[in-house]
Amino acid sequence: AKTMLRLAAERDSLNVVADQFGAPTSAELIADVTALTIYRLQHDTALAASASGIYHLVAAGETSWHGYAQFVISEAIRLGTPLKAQTNQVNPIPASAYPVPAARPQNSRLDTSKLRERFNIQLPNWQYHVQRLVHELQQ
Template sequence: MSILVFGKTGQVAMELQRLLPDAVFLGREAADLADPAACVAAIAAMRPAAVINAAAWTAVDKAEAEEAAALVVNGDAPTAMAVECARLGVPFLHISTDYVFDGAGDAPFVADHPTAPLGAYGRTKLAGEVGVREAGGNALILRTSWVVSAHGNNFVKTMLRLGASREALTVVSDQFGAPTPAAAIAQALVVVCAAMQAGQAGGTHHFCGTPSTNWADFARAIMDRAGLACQVTDIPSSAYPTPARRPFNSRMDCSTLKTAFGIDQPDWRKGLDDILKELSV
């Protein structure tokens, strides 16, 4: 039996394709998360060895205006997948986000910290978490943050594009967290998936890069490592309003994943160098 992955063109899904060449990857054209029943039917038809959900509604600002649609993708679909996996007795691995927290304080959030999302995106992702847990099967919920890679749309690629055409940029400096290479997330999922197939319990865990930083300092690191002369100036979040509130604190404690599965946090600086190298080829 093969592993079934929902998602094909997203950042983590692209990295999983490198690590799991024999897995079956379903894009939106084959199994749209806006149609949870179609996702369940795909699982039932294939009867895979494990299921990884690497697809989601990730348009944070758009979710504010379209929460009902985002809820189907981020809440109803993973819940339906988890229920079917529980019925078949196969592991289900699901990616979540630091946005389920309120971003208060400056301490890293532990996995069992009370959730309190600030906006629609976080609420829909939290609904998915609740549904996955209540499905009753062996499931992993892996919360991550600030995902970056050489694929798709992300902060690194945006900074490279703007840094190549501008002499200066302003970037918020009061939101703290850690960039997380999609390649590292994919590798962590592969390790956990194998352990769960061997009978180990999944659970809820955090996985993000290290060390912590803020968006402005991250932007400066991108410019420096890419050899761009663009100057980055700090601004507060209040100077860059968005439809959805962003958490000021996205730091996460990843110790439970290390204890349960032996997975270390990736150094995002090394991950950034790898991304830049891939983009330069």
């Protein structure tokens, strides 16, 4: 979010990859869910006995980098942040037009159903923590 906001403050428009998808996930969410699962494992022996395996953790929902940038900018504007680039000036581009040293997957979405069902966890949508982050950056 910091980089998107800095670029939106400096430039009249942004070109952002629109064909790579995932779910932005905050360190806060990862820490909270990790602490909750450890707590539940410590206090539920039946759960602890059956909980081995690999669990995927990401926020609920999905977006592209383009959708993420539009959301960050719209939240900042809603909070009164002066930006040169407005939401409609975030242009979608294919990943092939933005070369990077390391190849990135087009789809980095993860299935969190095992985590949600086993630990009875409802994961917040990715927008929730992005809104909080943008608000904190404005302080």
